[in-house]
Amino acid sequence: MNEPTTPHDWHRPAVRDAAAVEVHHPTPLAPIPHAAPLVPVQPGTIPAVTSIxxxxxxxxxxYTLEPAKPEQVATKPAVSRAAVNIALGGMGFATVCGGLVLxxxxxxxxxxxxxxxxxLAAVIFGGWVAVQVFSASGRGGGTTVNIRKAVIKRNKFYG
Incomplete structure (x- = not known):
């Protein structure tokens, strides 16, 4: 890179030593016509690392991948709690209404x-008052009025 360049080859890269450059080409895998056999594993155990x-x-x-297990959903009761609360509230309200009617x-x-x-008190008291007013048996302190045959002439009373 520190080599002097001429104006016409400034766009060309500098040539390096060919032995210093190593090129790695990936080797393609041959297609597998059938499933590869698995290495025998003891039954009932899954090793942490699997070899094929x-x-x-x-x-x-x-590494082997375990299938994702779905989380267990909490089992719901047959009747929701809100429905039970509404029913109990309705029963309590009906009970209170019955008590209020009574x-x-x-x-x-x-x-x-x-x-x-x-x-009844007015009838009894009124009867007692009537008996007192209209009773004939006087007790000595009452006023007695004797009515005689009177003659009224020319707006004058002659008794």
Whole structure:
């Protein structure tokens, strides 16, 4: 790179020593006409590393991949909790409504009883007052009025 260049070959790369350059070409694998046999493994155990022998004698070693297991979904109950809560709330509401109907009926019956007692007291008290007013048996302190045959002439009372 430090060689002097002429104006017409500035775009050409500098020539290096041919022995210093090594070119690596990958060797293609021959197609496998059938499945390669697996190395015998003890039954019931899966090794951490698996080796496969190819038909041409080469051994390919790698890790085995376990299939992804889906996470277990929590089993749901046959009836959801929200439905149970709604049902229990409805039963409680129906129970309370029944109690409120009974309470309302009790209050109405109590009001009717009080109304009847007031009417009974008025009838008894009114009867007692009437007996007192209209009773003929006087007790000496009352005023007695004797009505005689009176004659009224020309707007004058002659008694």
């Amino acid at each position: 022998v190819l038909p041409d004698g080469r051994v390919v070693t790698g 309470l309302t009926t009790f209050i109405a019956a109590l009001a009717a009883l009080i109304h009847q007692l007031i009417i």
